[in-house]
Amino acid sequence: MGNKRNLHPPSQASARRMPASDRMPASGSTRTDVWTPTVGTAFKLLMSARLCAALWSVVSDCDETYNYWEPAHYLHTGKGFQTWEYSPAYAIRSYAYILLHVLPMKLLALLLGNNTILVFYMTRCLLGLACALSEVLFYRGVCSVFGPNVGRLTLVFLLFAAGMFGASAAFLPSSFSMYLTMVAYGAWLLGYDHFAVLAIAASGIIGWPFAAALGVPIAFDIVFLKQKYAFFIKWCIVSLLVFLVPMVAVDHQYYGKLLIAPLNIVLYNVFSGHGPDLYGTEPLSFYLINGFLNFNFVYLLALGSLPFLLLTSLVVARASSKHKFTWLSLAPMYIWILIMFTRPHKEERFLFPIYPFFAMAAAMVLDNVQRVLHVLTRGGSEDKGHYAHKNQWMPAVFSVVFAVMSLSRIVAVHQGYHAPLDIYVELHRVVSDPSVHTLPVDKPVNVCVGKEWYRFPSSFFLPGPNWNLQFVQSEFRGLLPKPYEPGPDGTKITPTHMNDMNREEPSRYIDVSRCHYLVDRDTENWTALEPQYSNSPDWTIIKQVPFLDASRSDRIFRAFYVPFLSVKHCRFARYSLLKATGPKKSSKQKRKS
Structure with a gap:
């Protein structure tokens, strides 16, 4: 598996890979050390922010309501709305993902009684907990490879970003994939390649199949750079046995037939001829504006991070292994942008899986700016004190502006909606x-x-x-959901007056x-x-x-x-x-x- 890179202190192998000014502080730190929050402190900060999101964020997407909360409510209470995606005729959603949330709901109901609103909000708190734990692992991996300065800035951007506030406690596969992508890259940066493969597989199989594309850089590293062919095949097979087989069994139980829901959703979106374009299309500017609203200036730095880092590498010397981790860590963001920005149907939630990479990429850019300024003001040498000490004001000012704008966005959305x-x-x-x-x-x-x-x-x-x-009836002319058939086998019954073309069904109205x-x-x-x-x-x-x-x-x-x-x-x-x-x-x- 290779050496595992720990946060306090780094292993000797990882310490050799990074410049002296990047190394994490150990006991008896000197004046050249850069302070960064411990894992425990980072978790407390992130958990506080995610609990606030669970309690105060809005339900901004009707898909979250009708495709996830409603099936969960049906499995929990026997009553809820069904969309065409859950009709056995189409079956493009898996009940395995829903069950992961229903089981905690039932436990919460035992503790909280019949107050379903409390069950709703406590479930969101559990989602916030899952997000915070994933962020901590991601933060630990970033600190281990890219140093405390990049890690600290990444933490600040994750903590305050309006996008993370909205995505962290959302009951959506895109949020689920965001959690597991952070777990995958945190584990990979720390040297736990098998956990990385498992996390990407869980994200793609249980969550959102398209999110498996975010694992391509990890697969490239394992297969082509490390040449661990047998290792990769082994853990892919383990992933299928651990995640795909139980998911097929769950869906067989609820749909009453054998099917692979992730395959069905890929076939519908890619090969159906119309895919999701029936539900609206947007120009490229949609993601450009939306990204700025959710990450403001961090988003702009992230989009230009790779060319900027390549340019500044001419000035700032880096270890060759760190170059590898830099471009492989940024690759998922650009792969996802290439896929999603070119699709006509665009939604805010589609960018959730790469939100953490916006934070990390912008942190790398600011870190390199500090390095360049240090080199230019020190006569071309990086070894006279830590590069971040003399120009810490620059990322500090940027972070304050970012945090203020993010909080301003969060308040605006809360007050407005x-x-x-x-x-x-x-x-x-x-x-x-x-x-x-x-x-x-x-x-x-x-x-x-x-x-x-x-x-x-x-x-x-x-x-x-x-x-x-x-x-x-209103002016809306699309397909509305309908209640599940009552009884334990309601999920197996093919509902009447349902279609996958977003055609209006007048039978929905009273x-x-x-x-x-x-x-x-x-x-x-x-x-x-x-x-x-x-x-x-x-x-x-x-x-x-x-x-x-x-x-x-x-x-x-x-x-x-x-x-x-x-x-x-x-x-x-x-x-x-x-x-x-x-x-x-x-x-x-x-x-x-």
Whole structure:
């Protein structure tokens, strides 16, 4: 396996590979040492940030709700929504990934009782814990190979990045792949190649099959540079036995037939002729803007990191082994950019697996800037004191600007888009208030959504099993999910009125006259199918929360929160929980009148 590189202190072999100024501080450190947080301190910092994300981040993607939280809610309680991806006719999602979250949910339910909102948030806390542990291993590997200066900067960027705040506690395969990619590269940098292979395999098989591409640099190192052919084949076979075989068994149990879900999703996305483009396409600028919003100036440094490091290598001497680790560690980011940036269908979550590489790449760039400045101001020599001591102000100023902008972005997103979570939490107060909720305890209750269907956080926010989310018709013309068939074999039943072409199914809708409560957002551009429900005498306002009206807000001040200025330049609509006042006309009767 080779020498394992430890954080405090490095092994003799790894210490020989890095310049003296890069070595990690040991006991009895001298004035030339560079301070960097210990593993324990790094974990405490990261865990604090990830718990904040678990509690305060929004559910920003309807796929997270309907493709992951809802199947999990069904396996946990016997009730939830099913998308076409989970129909046995298509079966492009694996229940093995869902089960990894359902098992902790059941344990949490034993401890927390029937409070499903607490189960939801505690599950997110566990996801934050998994992310923090993965980040610590990644940080340890970066420190071991690239030195404490790069490691410390990587930690700062991971800790404060708005992108990591949103991705860390998300119930998404792309977040799962982000965790395991960090584990893989942390293990690989520390010399644990077998763990690296296992982590990449788990990421691709259980999580997201396309994320296996991020393991290409590790495979190249093991097979072509180290020439450990038998080792690589052995651990690939072990990975298939450990991950693929149980996953096929799980899916056979839930779908009722033998299939390989990762293969199905690859066939659909690559060979179906239309793939995910049915759900919208975006220009290249989508990822350029989105990356800046989530990582601001770190993102810009990361994109240009490889050419910059190659250029500065003419000035800064490096050990040959460190050159290898540099380009192999940056390769996953560029491989992923080449794949994802060229696809017409683009989504923010698709970049999650390479978020840690943005942090590491930018840290390498800043570290090299410090080295170059040190060489230029020391007459061409790197050996007169540590290169980071005299110009530490530069990465410090950069880190402060980055952290302030990241926190500004986090606050802007929370203030602008947290309203749906607040509104659905209110349902639990409503059900306990007899002056508001006058229906019998066991009577079915319909909570309806129209145009706001995609902001439903999940059935974990509904007060009880007799509460049902229902869809009323809006201007949306795509395919909506439908409830699983009741019973233990609901996952095996091929649902009716389902398709993989995103064609609208009118059977999803109920008439608004059957709604007891309705969640809606006021807009100026109302239509017959999307009226201003809050202004209708048929509805009583229970609660309203401000929600960002992006179309009427300044582009800069809606993206980044600036005290005093954002309030002036942003406009907010009303996000409402409404209660039906009594018998009313159906939507068809209203249109006739």
